[in-house]
Amino acid sequence: MNKRMMMMTGVAPFGLKPWFSERVWGKKDLTPWYAETGTTELVGEAWLTGPQCVVETGPLAGQTLASVGEQLGGEFPLLVKILFPADKLSVQVHPDDAQAKALGETRGKTECWYVLEAEQNATVALGLKPGVGAKEVAASVESGTMESLMEHVPVAVGDMLFVDAGTVHAIGPGVVLLETQQTSDVTYRLYDYGRPRELHLEKGLQVLKSKTQAGKVAPRMMDGFTRLIEQKYFTVDRFEVAAAGEINVSFSGPGCLVGLAGGGVVKTIDGDVELSLGKAVVMPSGGGSVVVETSVGALFARCVAPV
Structure with missing residues (x-):
């Protein structure tokens, strides 16, 4: 996955x-x-x-988002x-x-x-x-x-x-x-x-x-999340995990998760990336999914650029 x-x-x-x-x-x-x-x-x-913004985790740590554009396949949209x-x-x-x-x-x-x-x-x-x-x-x-x-x-x-x-x-x-x-x-x-x-x-x-x-x-209830908006340039969804547990989050295009309350970790092949209040975890491309795991519950947004 x-x-x-x-x-x-x-x-x-x-x-x-x-x-x-x-x-x-x-x-x-x-x-x-x-x-x-x-x-x-x-x-x-x-x-x-x-x-x-400076990358904080993984092999690109210390570089700016602009400077890693080539590795991401272009400017983050x-x-x-x-x-x-x-x-x-x-x-x-x-x-x-x-x-x-x-x-x-x-x-x-x-x-x-x-x-x-x-x-x-x-x-x-x-x-x-x-x-x-x-x-x-x-x-x-x-x-x-x-x-x-x-x-x-x-x-x-x-x-x-x-x-x-x-x-x-x-x-x-x-x-x-x-x-x-x-x-x-x-x-x-x-x-x-x-x-x-x-x-x-x-x-x-x-x-x-x-x-x-x-x-x-108007928000729309979807399977496991709330769709807040779906437009040409972006789709924004809200996810709520009430207590300890994990949730699978898919990406149809490049995007990010933004912590809005509580906290957790995004499980990746490079290790866990913290999902915390007011910070973004970038998903460089679509066609995949990640697991968000929390011990205290979490509220977060998924912002995606459709492809």
């Missing part, structure tokens, strides 16, 4: 060390997710499968993060693949958000109100009324939201989100509440869409 996983790429599953991205809207304290971040600055994002906003993120938009390439970028950025924590009455801004287009957005940026043109969606723990490319969106304080997206950091900032950061109005207005497929996604 695990031998098959290794045969696809020559690399067994391995653990990654999160990389912490400093942001003006972030936090200094990321407990209980992380005891320390290695910086005294505000951290807004923990990149779990970013190109800068998913960028998985945990977002920790203590203040409002900018109002922003991402291009789709065609738009990104026309603007000289490698690919677009379609993403989704799984709500890990949410205060009472928490919301996210997702999409424009009916009848709002680029002209109205441009005028609202000038007048400082951008937020009033957006749909504000109430969220609770366990919600999944699809953020289609072209969707104008923003995240505020009061939530912690697991974000799964195409491996891309192309972001066009439309509005930033007067903070002295660069805006990308020309490109942002060019790629925004008045209407997209963005919104909440």
Whole structure:
């Protein structure tokens, strides 16, 4: 079983060390997710499968995910993060693949958000109100009324939201989100509440869409897990192991497991890889499965790039 996983790429599953991205809207304290971040600055994002993340286990230990791309058969297709906003993120938009390439970028950025924590009455801004287009957005940026043109969606723990490319969106304080997206950091900032950061109005207005497929996604019960979302670029599932035991987890394409509560180990031919809170275990290719073993129970996500 695990031998098959290794045969696809020559690399067994391995653990990654999160990389912490400093942001003006972030936090200094990321407990209980992380005891320390290695910086005294505000951290807004923990990149779990970013190109800068360092391999912690197996023969590739000490190398970055970007540097082992050749052994994995190419760039890892998913960028998985945990977002920790203590203040409002900018109002922003991402291009789709065609738009990104026309603007000289490698690919677009379609993403989704799984709500890990949410205060009472928490919301996210997702999409424009009916009848709002680029002209109205441009005028609202000038007048400082951008937020009033957006749909504000109430969220609770366990919600999944699809953020289609072209969707104008923003995240505020009061939530912690697991974000799964195409491996891309192309972001066009439309509005930033007067903070002295660069805006990308020309490109942002060019790629925004008045209407997209963005919104909440209803979960689907599957055989042994919950399907949270299934889209062109990613599928995200939730697994719950209530007590001591083990579960078989299959992969149809390259992906990762992310620890969300409890803990356990992923059994591989290179030995056990710890599955712990806020960290990713990368499965380099599909066509195989792994066993997750726990002595205390575990909650984890499986994020996969379909092939």
